[in-house]
Amino acid sequence: MSTPPSRRQPAGAAVLREDVTEAIRAAVFEELAAVGFARMSIEGIARRAGVGKTAVYRRWKSKLSLVLDLLTAFAAQGLPAPATGSLYGDVRALLEVAAHALRHPVASQVIPDLLVEAARHPEIADAIKAALLDGQQGVAALVVRDAVARGELPAGADPDRALDLIVGPLYWRLVVVRTPLPEGYLDDLASAAVAALKA
Template sequence: MEPRSRDKRKPSGAAVLQLELTEAIVDIALDELAAKGFGRFSMEAVAKRAGVGKSALYRRWPSKSALAVAAVSQLSVPLAEAPDTGSLRGDLQAMVASVLSWLNDPRFGRILPDMVAEALRSEELADALTTNLGDPRRERGEALIDRAVSRGELPQDVDRELMLDLLAAPIFWRLTVRRRPVGQDFLDSHVDLLIRALGVPQQTPPR
């Protein structure tokens, strides 16, 4: 008896969303969040624009908060990647450039302040943002610190939490609160300030 061939049919209905459709839905969710804010964001509107039934979304994301956080995380976390440049200064320069790219995203620049405000009123949303966005991004910053410690550029007992806060906070404050541009001169000065604040010995340039 010949072995039965495997059933190669794709799952029917909306039980499993295809990758392309999932990416399209995430993209639509980001558009909706940027245009309307979290308060007016709805699963119905996303489903309508995506051309799928609302139940298809709820099978993948149990609530609008879950969809919003998933969409924001999918956009944001990859932007936290920073290459190993071989030096603390180089790594910091790459990281602050990455933070700027993240905050300068035309959609995310509008979404983040709104989501932060909503998180102040919702512990559930705040926890979800921390778990799915904040913690993964900080893990990438931790990798930068680990490399610097292993190279002897930072002490073992460096205040990691403070360092990670200092990496992004001034850029966020200038862009979002003060609404001022951030150019290369600002980033260079920011890295210089970080180096001094961390007490990293300055190398005397050769004469």
């Protein structure tokens, strides 16, 4: 007596390939830089990533959810907290990292566009706050805490004020005015920020 042929077990949910996911994420940044959020489309992202639209929709339901996911992932990476042993050294190191990030060609196109979109989409505003502000506030708090412990700043120094003084001018220059940094600008800005914090 012959045994019936065994039936193939139904497959579970499709496994999402990480290389495809990363290609889509890279394509989103490129597409944002090229056409902006308003004109960005799932079709354009898929074409740039070399995948079908379904590969994008398997991972994200819309371009808004895709951008929010990217901003959340960016926020999770965080900024490294400098530990140079001096307030000036920490401020200068923080400025160097921030300037490098803001001068990146993709960031210099994407950040201004997303700031405009944040006025229309509260979800984007919240994600930008988490990605850009919350992480930097944490780093500024560590810089201030260490400076207080070394006696360079008085107890009760305000980390929010420190963040405004340290990176505020840099954002203004690189994101709003969009002019190159002159030679020695970061050194001068670090000295000015430290003097203002100590005042």
